[in-house]
Amino acid sequence: MSKVYDEFIQLLEKVSPSQTVKLLHDRDTIIRNRWVEESILILRNLFKENPLIGKKMIEEIQNSKAFDVKKKRILKSLIKIYQGPEDRYLNFYGPSGTIETVSYHQLLQYHEKSVVNQGQLDLRGKAVFVGLSENLRLEQKDGFYTVFSQPNGMDISGVEIAASAFANLLEDKPVQPLVFPSHHATIFLWGVLLGILCFFIPPLIAALCVISISALYIGVALYQFNNAGIWYPVVIPLFFQAPIAYFGIILWKFFETSKERKNIRRAFEYYLPEKIVGRLAKNLGDIKTNIETVFGTCLFSDAEQYTSLSENMDPKKLTSFMNKYYEAVFQPVRQYEGFVSDIKGDSMLSIWATANPDTALRKKACFAALDISNAVQKFKHDFDTLHLRTRMGLHSGYISLGSIGAIDHYEYRPVGDIVNTASRIEKLNKYLGTQILASEEVLVQVDGFLTRKLGEFIFVGKSKPVTVYELISRTEESSEQQRNVCAIFTEGLNAYYQQSWEEAIQAFYESSKIYEQDGPSIFYLNLCEKYRANPPVEMWEGWVRLRNKLELVL
Secondary structure: HHHHHHHHHHHHHHHHHHHHHHOOOOOOHHHHHEEEEEHHHHHHHHHOOOOHHHHHHHHHHHHHOOOOOHHHHHHHHHHHHHOOOOOOOOOOOOOOOOOOOOOHHHHHHHHOOOOOOOOOOHHOOOOOOOOOOOHHHOOOOOOOOOOOOOOOOEEEEEHHHHHHHHHHHHHOOOOEEEEEHHHHHHHHHHHHHHHHHHHOOHHHHHHHHHHHHHHHHHHHHHHHHHOOOOOOOOOOHHHHHHHHHHHHHHHHHHHHHHHHHHHHHHHHHOOOOOHHHEEEEEEEOHHOOOOEEEEEEEEEEEEEEEHHHHHHHHHHHHHHHHHHHHHHHHHHHHHHOOEEEEOOEEEEEEEEEEEEHHHHHHHHHHHHHHHHHHHHHHHHHHHOOOOOOEEEEEEEEEEEEEEEOOOOEEEEEOOOOOHHHHHHHHHHHHHOOEEEEEEEEHHOOOOEEEEEEEEEEEEEOOOOOEEEEEEEEEEHHHOOOHHHHHHHHHHHHHHHHHHHHHHHHHHHHHHHHOOOOOHHHHHHHHHHHHHHHHHOOOOOOOOOEEOOOOOEEE
């Protein structure tokens, strides 16, 4: 550096002549009088007080052709020494002994012109640091722990550390951490990159990408550190951000997916049974083949006067009214473990399904029917001006239950004669003036209800009769009047089957008087009068054959 001192002073004087008054321009005088330290401090204060001087001097060096490459490098290093920070990070060159070390006895032998390789001890143009450097741990008195300290306890000596610092300054290659804005920008942009990769790419591919770009990042960081001394952040990006970004986004996606799954499941439960929703959640591919044969009890309901109601009510009001109506009707179905399979306008189809015939499940369907009737009565009181009297029909048997449809539209619903028969039984209510009718298949071995047999009916399109009962109430809730009507009606029905028309007419007339407008009594009273006038054929079995919804075949 002493070789370019004169050029350094000349350059400083050219850039800022007023600042060189305190300086000694003669290098030899400074060395001879030992004013090196004072001169260094003067230059240091000068550059601290005038930060722009260093910038102007570097610009001058860049534009000048008077200096060769080596001088330019040394001059720039001098300027950066004086204008740089108070503290710097050491850029070690390796373990102890990496910087050439010559023992004092070799120098003495060289001075005495011993047989020594003179090229090895050529000190011309070199900076020499004199100090203690021992290779034995026990003898070390000036060793410092560094990144290159050996497992056996060997440290780098103080004099070699001083030489490393001097070489860093001379080569202008100290370890330089990124400045504060660049440091944080690097961490931020790295985090954004990791987040984008992990969010938009599938987990397995994202893991490979994170490993790949992490390897690339550490490669770039090592290259910059080894060649320019630039210290990129490594610990936070690689050991914190990378795993946190990957596993954090996986966990976030997991919770988001779970949340979406719950929302979808909750939405599906409005349309499908909970068991089927759970099955589809595990394997959506089963939706087309998810058909099973079960023993089911179908409850078909229909509301009277819905057509006139829909004609006279605003669509929004009608929608709100029907939602409240169905809320009252659905609750008993849910309570007794059934599920609503279908609704159309004012009609509802509910199912109680099990693998094999189950008396308890059929009993629950009957409880639900009675509670629906009570719920509709309560609903009537809440809407005095609007009333939807609800008729119900129940039938039991084996049905196919599953996804019915094609192409891109499927519905989960029951299929089979049981469903059609339940609908026919429900429509028979209108003909008989009743509210809840059930087939014999529903009520067999079911107790706890007041019922009465209404006869055997052959519906349109069918060849076999269906034995139909009226479901009146729970046994403990039945009144004496209801029980008397049932008893007298049963006597009349037995007389009807025996073709004792007078006796049957008398019984049906009596039961219709006890309970005014008893639909079944009036129905059979009219039927017996017709048979009395026109007796049936010899093979008559008492079946009531229906031509259509409202016509009877004698």
